[in-house]
Amino acid sequence: MNYLLMGQPAPGAEANPIMTFLPLVLIIVVFYFFMIRPQMKKQKEVTAFRNSLAKGDKVVTTGGIYGKILELKDNYVLLQIDENVKIRVDKAALVRDMSDVQAQK
Template identity: 45%
Template sequence: MWITNAYAQAPGATADPTGGLMQLLPLILMFVVIWFLMIRPQMKRAKEHKQMLEALKVGDEVLTQGGIIGIVRAIDDQFVTVEIAKGVEVVVQKPTILAVLVKGTVKHL
């Protein structure tokens, strides 16, 4: 005959005792490392930035993401008016405020 007989294996004879968990372990460890090295610090910075924007008040000296330094003259829900020179005011979106500077950084506008 040309065809050989095929016999079934005994059930459970070659079953993995860990249930395949050892195959997923490297993937799980990689996710944990990425979480602690990348995602968690980014969430912390985002939370600090949100708190800084909530504490923003008129008269604060700020730095925008575009590199503009000025004094806050008005605050809206989404926008901030920043005076960058005497009589020159620009309106920027609130999230573009990068940092609140120490008082006295901007001497004379």
């Protein structure tokens, strides 16, 4: 028995165009709520974190370097990672604020 022929509409009957595109629309909506929306929320949090940085904050870079912010510019920060060791790091490389964590200890 051929099941593909059984699922076709009768000759002369037209398929409803709304029912044809409904699964595609549902897939797009689910994709938006489970993939795109959380990513946009995460991006807003990262942007807010980078805009809230201040001189004296202790941060961690993507490379795992812990440092204290000495100077802030538009695209980079100057980090002090030891007594006489200062490095310039791109703002996009800053991942986490460690000021609160070290203050609790």
